[in-house]
Amino acid sequence: MVDGLNSLGIPKPPEETRVVAAMSGGVDSSVVAALLKAQGYDVVGITLQLYDHGAAIQKKGACCAGQDIHDARNVADEIGIPHYVLDYESRFKEQVMEDFADTYLSGSTPIPCIRCNQTVKFQDLLATAHDLGADAMATGHYIRRETGADGRGELHRAADASRDQSYFLFATTQDQLDFLRFPLGNLPKTEVRALAEHFGLLVADKPDSQDICFVPDGSYANVVEKLRPGSGRGGEIVHLDGRVLGEHNGVIHYTIGQRRGLGVATGEPLFVVKIDAPNRKVIVGPREALLTAGLWMEEPNWIGPGSLHEACEAGARVLVRVRSTREPKPSRLGFHDGRPAVFFDAPEEGVARGQASVLYDAEGSTRVLGGGFIAGTIPADERVAA
Structure with a gap:
């Protein structure tokens, strides 16, 4: 006490x-x-x-x-x-x-x-x-x-x-x-x-939980297809320069930054740089096309001092993590078309819509300031639409 x-x-x-x-x-x-x-x-x-x-x-x-x-x-x-x-x-x-x-x-x-x-x-x-x-x-x-x-x-x-x-x-x-x-x-x-x-607990040697609890074998696409029958409709795999390189069996099989399993061969390393779901197109390009200068957020949550609006207005310095497996990177807050946004000090690779943008204090502390879901990206290379 x-x-x-x-x-x-x-x-x-x-x-x-x-x-x-x-x-x-x-x-x-x-x-x-x-x-x-x-x-x-x-x-x-x-x-x-x-x-x-x-x-x-x-x-x-x-x-x-x-x-x-x-x-x-x-x-x-x-x-x-x-x-x-x-x-x-x-x-x-x-x-x-x-x-x-x-x-x-x-x-x-x-x-x-x-x-x-x-x-x-x-x-x-x-x-x-x-x-x-x-x-x-x-x-x-x-x-x-x-x-x-x-x-x-x-x-x-x-x-x-x-x-x-x-x-x-x-x-x-x-x-x-x-x-x-x-x-x-x-x-x-x-x-x-x-x-x-x-404490003599029977679970002392139990393995840690892995992956997503309701995905039986790591196949996200199978779960989506089960929940949304017919969602696996195919479409085109298109290069950034407009070339149609092949066909796919559903956009649910692809994520931004993916390299393996594209099913196309052009003699150059290709990555998924955009998913055009309404038109069922998977757009691929070179690695540098994955670079982004920033992002804007939806469903933001702020648990730092003051308010998120004030922090964005002030261009507050933060550290931002855009993938669970990456270290937070130096950035600043601001607005993009009136929406809370993050601008990276150095271009960040493979930022995907739907993932989280988590904000941390930039002054060397371990404090979590909040974050939001990534709604769109600000491209470092204008060949890639946000």
């Missing part, structure tokens, strides 16, 4: 503090529940059933169905906390899977894990936590929540950069952040595994 606060920063003794632990059945969320129980908190475990585990094709590393629900229930029994399974299948299908299919069909590249955090987990589940009288909701995400000078929550990158999940959590709102807690944010994965063994 420090200045009357418990370890979660709430002014109550742990035994009087109710915490809903979101339990996916994996090692991370299981350790969170066990840690909080060991610290004396009133812990309630909740697991979401996100798709029909009877009909779903189970694969190693999937989550939120079948065996994972069973594992979460067993962990709750092991540590002695109440546990509930909530059927969010219809919400998940509507808010995440349908959006996934429509985004692909529009020629963009979706990130369903962000949509899931944004809607099902941090909106619907969080509301349930409030209904249960919880003082906070804890998850197994590798991200840090720190209390700012104003007493409100700030989102910071995880201490273990190799596990950092800030890219997938940029859409967390300030009100959500004030209620959420991330107990693993300062820990490396090796220590989390060690804690699972310390």
Whole structure:
């Protein structure tokens, strides 16, 4: 206890503090529940059933169905906390899977894990936590929540950069952040595994979840075709110079920056530089055609100081990450046709509509300022239309 606060920063003794632990059945969320129980908190475990585990094709590393629900229930029994399974299948299908299919069909590249955090987990589940009288909701995400000078929550990158999940959590709102807690944010994965063994959890050696939970074999196109029958209609593969190089079997099979599997041979390395979904055209070109000078955002979320509008007006310096696997790059904020935009200090390659543009403090801190979904790009080479 420090200045009357418990370890979660709430002014109550742990035994009087109710915490809903979101339990996916994996090692991370299981350790969170066990840690909080060991610290004396009133812990309630909740697991979401996100798709029909009877009909779903189970694969190693999937989550939120079948065996994972069973594992979460067993962990709750092991540590002695109440546990509930909530059927969010219809919400998940509507808010995440349908959006996934429509985004692909529009020629963009979706990130369903962000949509899931944004809607099902941090909106619907969080509301349930409030209904249960919880003082906070804890998850197994590798991200840090720190209390700012104003007493409100700030989102910071995880201490273990190799596990950092800030890219997938940029859409967390300030009100959500004030209620959420991330107990693993300062820990490396090796220590989390060690804690699972310390608590004797049956999931201590369970593999991490991989890829997208509702994509059985890594084939996004098969899922889109199932959700939107007939979406795999073919079209032309066209070079930037206008040459028709071949045919494809559906734009859902392609993403910006893709090189492999194009099915055309011209003697030069070619990459997907644009997807013209309405006309069913995949446009290819040389690598330099992938370079962009900036981007503009839709559905922006800002959890930094002041407002996003003020930051754009001031041309604020930020670091921006446009892919989960890339390091944030120096940039500045501004406007493009009246919309919040990011302008890179150096041209960035393979920026794709539908992906996230996540903003970080540029002054050497680890703070996440927010971000948005990429709505369009500002080309470095005018041969490529935004």
